Amino acid sequence: MDKITTIGLDLAKTVFQVHAIAADGRVLVRRTLRRSQVVDFFQRIERKR
Numbered sequence: 001m002d003k004i005t006t007i008g009l010d011l012a013k014t015v016f017q018v019h020a021i022a023a024d025g026r027v028l029v030r031r032t033l034r035r036s037q038v039v040d041f042f043q044r045i046e047r048k049r
Contacts, residue, residue, distance in 0.1 A: 002028055004045060020045075 002022045010017035016038055020029035033041055 002026070004028055007045075 004020040005023045006021040008017075008019040008021075014035055016033045016035070018029060018031050018033055018038075018041065019027060022028050031041075
C-alpha cells in the first residue's frame with residue numbers, strides 16, 4: 001500500500017471530510033466520517049517512523 005504523507009481534515013459538528021495524499025500528489029483516501037468514526041480512522045493509519 002502507498003504511504004500517506006499528508007492528511008486534510010475538514011471539521012464540522014457531526015460530519016468530517018478526510019483526504020489523504022501520497023508523496024506524488026495522488027489521492028489515497030477521500031472519505032466522509034461521522035464524529036464517532038474519526039478516532040478509529042486515525043488509529044488504523046500506519047505511522048511514519
